[in-house]
Amino acid sequence: MRIAIPLYPRFTALDAVGPYTVLAFAPGCTVTFVAPERGPVTDDQGTLTLLATASYAELPDPDVVLVPGGLGTFDALGDEALLEWIRQADTHSRWTTSVCSGSLLLGAAGLLQGAKATTHWALMGNLGAYGAEPVTERVVTNGKIVTAAGVSAGIDMALTLLAQAVDEETAQAVQLAIEYDPQPPFNAGSPKTAPEGLIERAINLLV
Amino acid sequence: MRIAIPLYPRFTALDAVGPYTVLAFAPGCTVTFVAPERGPVTDDQGTLTLLATASYAELPDPDVVLVPGGLGTFDALGDEALLEWIRQADTHSRWTTSVCSGSLLLGAAGLLQGAKATTHWALMGNLGAYGAEPVTERVVTNGKIVTAAGVSAGIDMALTLLAQAVDEETAQAVQLAIEYDPQPPFNAGSPKTAPEGLIERAINLLV
Numbered sequence: 001m002r003i004a005i006p007l008y009p010r011f012t013a014l015d016a017v018g019p020y021t022v023l024a025f026a027p028g029c030t031v032t033f034v035a036p037e038r039g040p041v042t043d044d045q046g047t048l049t050l051l052a053t054a055s056y057a058e059l060p061d062p063d064v065v066l067v068p069g070g071l072g073t074f075d076a077l078g079d080e081a082l083l084e085w086i087r088q089a090d091t092h093s094r095w096t097t098s099v100c101s102g103s104l105l106l107g108a109a110g111l112l113q114g115a116k117a118t119t120h121w122a123l124m125g126n127l128g129a130y131g132a133e134p135v136t137e138r139v140v141t142n143g144k145i146v147t148a149a150g151v152s153a154g155i156d157m158a159l160t161l162l163a164q165a166v167d168e169e170t171a172q173a174v175q176l177a178i179e180y181d182p183q184p185p186f187n188a189g190s191p192k193t194a195p196e197g198l199i200e201r202a203i204n205l206l207v
Numbered sequence: 208m209r210i211a212i213p214l215y216p217r218f219t220a221l222d223a224v225g226p227y228t229v230l231a232f233a234p235g236c237t238v239t240f241v242a243p244e245r246g247p248v249t250d251d252q253g254t255l256t257l258l259a260t261a262s263y264a265e266l267p268d269p270d271v272v273l274v275p276g277g278l279g280t281f282d283a284l285g286d287e288a289l290l291e292w293i294r295q296a297d298t299h300s301r302w303t304t305s306v307c308s309g310s311l312l313l314g315a316a317g318l319l320q321g322a323k324a325t326t327h328w329a330l331m332g333n334l335g336a337y338g339a340e341p342v343t344e345r346v347v348t349n350g351k352i353v354t355a356a357g358v359s360a361g362i363d364m365a366l367t368l369l370a371q372a373v374d375e376e377t378a379q380a381v382q383l384a385i386e387y388d389p390q391p392p393f394n395a396g397s398p399k400t401a402p403e404g405l406i407e408r409a410i411n412l413l414v
Contacts, residue, residue: 150384
């Protein structure tokens with residue numbers, strides 16, 4: 001199974017590398033970072049640079065498209081080459097997926113009309129503009145469109161995908177291999193459970 | 208706070224990028240990937256390349272050292288330049304930390320004598336050779352030495368560190384910003400809960 005993760009300026013590193021690691025550890029899966037041209041792309045903190053190893057033209061027909069989010073998503077909404085690659089890749093893909101604000105790019109590519117979808121909690125209000133029905137869940141499956149909530153949710157989505165694409169045992173073996181037995185030190189990862197006053201502080205980290 | 212993550216050939220991507228993302232989102236923290244020289248370093252799946260943006264010589268005295276694990280750790284145990292950088296950086300650091308098999312590198316650098324430490328579940332038996340006392344916990348703090356369990360445990364460790372280094376509210380705000388409210392689709396992330404027969408399958412993914 002060939003998975004393509006498009007990188008664009010100011011993506012969020014964990015959005016891409018969480019699901020990358022899950023999928024790349026699975027037997028028979030190959031994950032490729034793509035961009036307009038091969039070369040370095042820097043994240044939204046300005047301190048992590050990943051190499052894209054294929055151009056859009058070199059990988060037009062992956063089995064899985066996985067679009068990360070990031071502070072650069074809003075600029076990327078106007079990147080017609082990226083949107084066109086997503087649109088074309090979707091015509092071939094078995095799954096077209098996103099993490100965090102990546103779903104807004106699926107929306108801008110016209111893929112979320114009438115679809116249930118999710119995104120980062122702070123951006124749920126933005127999905128409607130693309131004809132999507134916002135759903136506050138960690139991973140939302142709508143036919144071949146699979147969207148994940150903010151940043152770290154890509155790990156859960158990738159395990160879910162792997163179970164469907166290969167089998168549950170393979171997904172579980174990868175989960176055990178990466179020792180994904182999460183024990184967050186705080187119960188602050190969702191606006192539903194976060195201590196009062198934290199939402200504004202978190203939003204300040206995202207602008 | 209200046210955090211340095213040394214990269215070596217065949218590191219595991221999520222070991223480095225999980226804690227990177229947590230720490231890089233925190234105000235006042237700067238995370239730098241270091242290597243013998245600036246330039247690309249490729250992960251243990253051969254499909255992800257990160258750029259090191261500082262040489263060892265350019266960042267000898269970070270506040271936090273964070274050593275990732277990976278399938279390349281065993282080769283790196285003989286990399287005297289890496290071990291010497293870790294040893295020297297530790298003489299300045301406020302915390303010296305590791306994820307997954309990265310703790311074996313702390314051990315090889317001589318930093319785990321008499322220390323409680325952890326590592327990937329499949330490698331717990333390797334810690335004793337370095338004079339460490341193996342502890343089966345997600346994050347183990349022994350004075351300034353903080354070690355995390357396999358791969359994904361680096362996210363939990365980074366949040367724990369951030370709470371100590373800055374304050375709990377900052378750690379919680381980052382947790383909310385990255386929506387770290389994990390919902391693994393299976394209860395297979397630890398050898399304690401994994402379905403029977405899965406351990407061998409997981410180990411096969413790690414060699």
